[in-house]
Amino acid sequence: MSEEIKGRISVETENIFPIIKKWLYSEKDIFLRELVSNASDAISKLRKISLNEEFDGGTDYRIDIDFDQTARTLTIEDNGIGMTEEEVRKYINQIAFSGAEEFVKKYQGEGEKPEIIGHFGLGFYSSFMVSAKVRIETKSYRKGSVGVVWESESGTEFTLKTEEKESRGTKIVLFLDPDSGEYLDAWKLKELVRKYCDFLPVSIFVKGEQANKKNPLWSAAPSSLKKEDYEEFYRYLFPFAGEPLFHVHLNVDYPFRLQGILYFPKLRHELDANRMGIKLYCNHVFVSDEAKELVPQFLTVLQGTLDIPDLPLNVSRSYLQNDPLVKKISAHIVKKVADKIQEEFKKDSEAFRKNWDEISLFVKYGLMTDEKFYEAAKDLVFFRSSNDELIRLEDYVLRNQEKNLGKIYYANETELSSVYMDLLKTQGLEAILVDSRIDNHFLQFLESKNPDWKFQRVDSELAEQTLDKDSSPGLADADNKTEADRIQEIFGKAVGREGLEIRSEALKSEEVPAVILLPEHLRRLAEMGQIYGQKSNDLLRNHTLLVNRRSKLVRNLLNLSKGLRPERAEKIAKSVYDMALLGAKLLGEDEVSAMLRRERELLEELSEG
Incomplete structure (x- = not known):
């Protein structure tokens, strides 16, 4: 064992921990993602080295997560490349803390949480979000290497010493602070592994049980997969979503790197269009449930995964929206989705029609x-x-x-x-x-x-x-009034609404006594108003009453008006107008009640003879 070295990290910003925790507290689970991702990277590096070099310790790569409730410690251990004392000084003392300092300088003094897609890049430093003290025990894969132990309680001061360590790799021990006891629970840790690290290419164990799926389907060649494989993976990602309609497998290496599988879910309700179903990954590590900056809004109704290794994750959303890489990725996804819809239609138009409602x-x-x-x-x-x-x-x-x-x-x-x-x-x-x-x-x-x-x-x-070609006003009577004149007069008195246009035509259907006609632009304005909860009846009062001279009811009404019961003709005309309004859905609740009262009075009068 060597002499213990003490040192201080050069971080000028004071009170660094309160500031970091202020911004990250609501997302503090990501410390596990950062540490497990680092462990996976260490194993990936060693796998590449193993192609050209020999080293002791075997190739049964794994990451182990364990905890001790009594000691309140949480450990993340890998058997990857490990670090020498020099590498600890470089990667822990310099890079990690300079990244933390940059983060603090950028966001210190902002009144509200900044709108950033993530805080990825803090890496190892995120362990202090949940820890009162952190210890690193590591040993490089290189022959003749010795173990190194690094410890820090404040995050700005540390101790560094060499110590015997049997196997290569890195073990990080977190001495959890009083507010982070939830991480001393196997179920909680497995849940976080599945959320953030489910598809890392190395087995991750929690208390000796494997907790991750390991192999993402999107990394497989599409030609090697069957429909059942895609459906099984969809059920794994979205266990309560039912069956997808079809899918798009994205696999691009140039001019950008993009992998993923997007599924078309069933959208039977307009509210379904508001849900977010695309999981965003970066090198198999879960980043976010939202992909708003990467795809047009209409595509966010899809479900599935996008894995974009070159995505700049620690920048603002406004930057992402204007980033050339993001624009290229977005355009490619739109094209692939459109191509897939065309493909499904050409492949089986009948099946496509059956899925159209969805x-x-x-x-x-x-x-x-x-x-x-x-x-x-x-x-x-x-x-x-x-x-x-x-x-x-x-x-x-x-x-x-x-x-x-x-x-x-x-x-x-x-x-x-x-x-x-x-x-x-x-x-x-x-x-x-x-x-x-x-x-x-x-x-x-x-x-x-x-x-x-x-x-x-x-x-x-x-x-x-819908009119007969002969739309003449009809024959004139003894008073030199045409049928059209008479109808306009009767309905004008019966309705008594100023500005109402009344027209009389001979419609092809004899069963319809009258209809309400509405200007197209007013109908559209009214329907758009209903979307926003506005009442539309007032807007639609400027309508036309079209009376059908060919209707038997209207002809009887004309005969009544010429005889001894003109007042009854007006009451029937009012009833015809009410029915037309009802058919056009232009009667409010109060108006319906008044109409029913008038109908009852008319029936009583008619029943008396």
């Missing part, structure tokens, strides 16, 4: 937010039609362009049995069905990309497409 939100959002994705996948836009068929939008346009006169009719699924849809069907027309909040924005987006496409709701100024 991925439609993802595809629509991607088309709207990423130009490159739009260019690659713009021909894969599907809607369910009123004919109960999932149809590609381009095919709908081609099939209906002569009848539609350049319009693409759309409706909510709840309107399938509405009077508007009945009127549409009388012309032999069909509508596409929209069923999510994103669709209102999506249709406007498609119009901006395709000037020849004009989307129109089935209840928006639809009449011109």
